[in-house]
Amino acid sequence: MAIERTERARHEAQVTALIQKGDPVDFRDVFLTLHPGEQADLFIELERPAREFVYEALSPEEFTDLFEKLELDEQEQFIQEMPRPFAVRVLNDMYSDNAADLMNQLPDDFMNELFALMDETEATEVKDLMRYPDDTAGAIMTTEFIVLKADKTVGATLEDLRELGPEAETIYYLYVIDADNRLVGVVSLRDLIVSPLDVQIADIMGRRVVSAHVLADQEDLARTVQKYDLLALPVIDSEDHLLGIITVDDVMDVIERETTEDFEELSATKGSSDINMGPVEAAMKRAPWIISLMFLGMITASTIGGFEDTLETIVLLAVFMPLVMGSAGNAATQSLVVAVRSIALGTINRKNVLKMIRREFGTGLLLGLACMVVIFGVITVLYDSALIGMIVGLSIFASLSVATIVGTLVPLLINRLKLDPAVASGPFITTVVDNLGLIIYFTVATSLLRFF
Template identity: 40%
Template structure:
């Protein structure tokens, strides 16, 4: 499929540069909107300027609805369009996508486009721009269709036919009262299958799952995941319906959250790191590395403190990295689980956090016992010294348990201190695991020194 679409892009480029506008329009508009946007992003400015003369603003809007809203070139794309064309295109986009693009611009530029739109549409966009981008309000669109409970199926169907073309989705239909309060929901299937004279109030489901306009995007994603929604209504603090969120926006949230967690575990913004210069990348990474370097020196100091022990039993040095590495891996696993659980815990937080810590301790003990038993047998057979194997195994078990506890506690502490647990926790867990593992290992070895020598 990849080669086919690349060949199609080459044909389209030839038609565009050859001024064969009729054939170009036919082939271009036959493609999926995503494919259109990918082709658009391959074009240079001269070709893009020509494209604007071939496509109508509403056709360009369909393509821009699928372009990533955080693309750095978006302001440049708008600037190169005729201002009336750009305003018309933005007005034909879904409100949430248009708002995402406008957020990249300065206030005078935003006003320049909104002033050329119908007042109602411009006011909708201004309203969306007031919300934090990582809340339900920042994710929602106002392009939806709503009805009242006293409408008949026939009247609602006729209204839906009129307004559906401007709605982002009609999979779920929402019912509001005269004040705009959300009172019910029904599916398109239910509307079609009921007789024309039935009132919506008699067929709607009054148990509506909605989300507050100020809810964090992680909470939005969790509700979608729990209820397997395709669309969800957004309400204000008075339960008035103000918009809807669709599943395509939630997929982007999940991707962003996963990227944020991965970036935090690495101590690097992995998305920016792909495109930024080596100097800028090094500038961002050095503070973490230098901080961890000094923390690592504490571990080195600890090892030097047990220099006499190592001189008496040099075999102990062989297993230092084995224990620190395994404990570090266990701590990272526990950290990942803790960060994820903290992101979704909203109710009974203290109970769930306590349960998480206990769970990780028990997990650490269980994995530690099994791992310790394995290494006891391996070292015992390898060195023909099962007491030494027992020392290594016991140290491994305790180090893993402590690392699991640290991995679950660090994100909680970071969150209490007001830091993002994903970003602040990752860089420290491995170094902390090294520190505690060395301390545990040599203290246990000191206790059993006379037995295994």
């Protein structure tokens, strides 16, 4: 990692010096030897005058390679500062799925201006992709792919690939269609290379093709690609017409977005995890959750008020309220993460859902038992009160057992209602379990105090 940082610093210093020198020839000689990902890392560090030099030094086709490595918000910023002819040629050269993602981010007037200047065929492909709902196969598929005819020979197909290959996003899998554009088979590049030139595609193609419907959810696509170890996934409609393909790099982007979304949901920070977002916007996005949880917290205060007599009897009970609440909240959050992860990975079904519930409940019992024994001993020794130790110990035992069930069942029920289980966020579950923990705590305390 240290070597990588040193190498990047050297490249950055070299590129910056060549830009300041103002010699596009020397700049191109160095800059174009770098990987597009490295070019993108260097480009985003440049000030606007330096970026304008890059627009002049590189052709739109050369710039597109690094541009597609940028994040969407960075693409949105930079395309608006480019000279219009340059921006249009970059869009024409981008893969259609990436261009569609970018167009969806742009203001409507600017987007329409670019569409009017783009190549008509490219613009039509991008508009077609933009019609599909977000988070579906159609929204992330690309239309730059190569199809084969079953009656062609391997030799003729290889000749076609030499001509058409540079335009396709990937040629590792080649899909075979019939006269009605229906998907009927798949051939890998390896199969083509090792097969005799006079053999027909129909003789070497695989007829069992793993595919996805155009309206399939993107999370399901990611699981399919992972399950079958695919580099690309064909996208079809209800009549098996081949519409596009989804490549593994698109799937990695999906996994990143879904993981980010789940983290945001679990932490009640949805839409505000971008470090480039301003404090005002971040606060506005987080405020609904914080305010809602504040009102839920008022229930906690009411719960404490309802057991005022118990607190007056033994004031020391108040000292251990945070301990009981915190322990139950932590246990519930752990079970919540286990449940949400299992749902996201698709490992939960009717056969094993009860097994998971029993497992988490058993875990809660064992954790509660261990904590009860430890806290009873500690409180008895430090505070010289076996009664308080018994109250706190039994409360933690019961609270942890209940908390693991709540943390498991809530996301399962939400998922059953066809909602995102991650909305059962950590703060939400913790607040609910806090109230349950207090009720258990004071109920145990009230009951035991009657006997002592």
